[in-house]
Amino acid sequence: MNFDIARQPIIPAFVTLLLVAGVASVAPTAAPEAVAPLSQLDGWLLDFEQNAPVWSRVMSFVLLLWAGLLMGRITVRYGLYATNSCVAIPLFGIAAACAWPAAGLVGAVTLLLLALSTHNFCRSFRNGYAFDNIFRAGLYLGLVPLVYLPAAPLMLLLPAAVVLLKRTLRELTVTLAGMLLPLLTACYLNWATGAPFDAPLQQAVELFTHNDGMHLWNLPWPALLLPGALLLLDIASLAAYLNSVYSVGFKARGILALAGCMLLLTVAVALLPCATSVALLLCALPTALLAPFLLVRMHYALSLALYTLLLVWALAAPYLWAQLTAALR
Numbered sequence: 001m002n003f004d005i006a007r008q009p010i011i012p013a014f015v016t017l018l019l020v021a022g023v024a025s026v027a028p029t030a031a032p033e034a035v036a037p038l039s040q041l042d043g044w045l046l047d048f049e050q051n052a053p054v055w056s057r058v059m060s061f062v063l064l065l066w067a068g069l070l071m072g073r074i075t076v077r078y079g080l081y082a083t084n085s086c087v088a089i090p091l092f093g094i095a096a097a098c099a100w101p102a103a104g105l106v107g108a109v110t111l112l113l114l115a116l117s118t119h120n121f122c123r124s125f126r127n128g129y130a131f132d133n134i135f136r137a138g139l140y141l142g143l144v145p146l147v148y149l150p151a152a153p154l155m156l157l158l159p160a161a162v163v164l165l166k167r168t169l170r171e172l173t174v175t176l177a178g179m180l181l182p183l184l185t186a187c188y189l190n191w192a193t194g195a196p197f198d199a200p201l202q203q204a205v206e207l208f209t210h211n212d213g214m215h216l217w218n219l220p221w222p223a224l225l226l227p228g229a230l231l232l233l234d235i236a237s238l239a240a241y242l243n244s245v246y247s248v249g250f251k252a253r254g255i256l257a258l259a260g261c262m263l264l265l266t267v268a269v270a271l272l273p274c275a276t277s278v279a280l281l282l283c284a285l286p287t288a289l290l291a292p293f294l295l296v297r298m299h300y301a302l303s304l305a306l307y308t309l310l311l312v313w314a315l316a317a318p319y320l321w322a323q324l325t326a327a328l329r
Helices: 010-026 040-051 053-077 088-096 104-123 131-147 149-164 169-192 199-209 221-243 250-270 277-282 284-295 300-328
Strands: none
Touching: 010 053, 010 088, 010 300, 040 053, 040 104, 040 131, 053 088, 053 104, 053 284, 088 284, 088 300, 104 131, 104 149, 104 250, 104 277, 104 284, 131 149, 131 169, 149 169, 149 199, 149 250, 149 277, 169 199, 221 250, 221 284, 221 300, 250 277, 250 284, 277 284, 284 300
16 A cells, blocks of 8 residues: 555644654754844743743744644645645644754744734635634734844735735725734834834834844855755745646635745745844745645655655754854854
8 A cells, every 4th residue: 555645644744743843842952043133022032032941942842833733724624735635734844844943932933923824814715704814814914023023024925815815905904904003012012111102113124224143144055955945845836836726726726826925925034134044934834835735746656755855854954953053153
């Protein structure tokens, strides 16, 4: 009996995610990367990570599992591929292993917020109004740059989602209100404590114009091999989707197109001079949605060999990342 890895059920998929996340959790890592200047939320997260490193590892582990299950639920519920498959769950863990746990608690929280936003965007893709889901999607998306400022370009995901998921102008207004609410709240809290009202905006401008931290292009090239391989797999999957776009269901077509836009935006964030390993971690979300589209259409022997290679590589990636970042610092 041939075992087709691209059509694996939920139990082996979740066990594989547990294995990858568990190996990454116990891997040694350098001190968490700081982005200067710090926003208020990621400053609190970094303080907690420095004061309680064990609990921060446990929290990051749980958040990683939560985000992976959300991606797997999207792929199964909306039938994104030619067959029912939970392979997106382990692929999410494989992609996240590129930069985790080097990304720390900030990366795990940012990843979960983006996953929750994507999940609510997909839930809003239905007949009739979906004000509750579209508002939560915008709210989670608006929290992302408050936790990790270089991810601000991901705000462009909102107009893409509204267009691709066929939402109305009323829902666009609700989504914008949800996205702006965290920023306006942060501005108000800064003003209430005596700081300038636009202090969060000034921090964002300073980050994108003056960066003294380590960015990805300072890393040795071996640390970028697995992300590069996954990016090639994503591009091939996106090309396969565009080649057979009309053979995909209506909802699956919109969600996969949204995943393609997310891939472009996360890669753009990773290319910023101020980007850190958190930017690589965010690329796990579009990889989990796009890569299975190609795997389920490949011959089972080829998909098994590719999957096994990526899995072994992902299990060794956290240790390689820790050694390279420690040597760089």
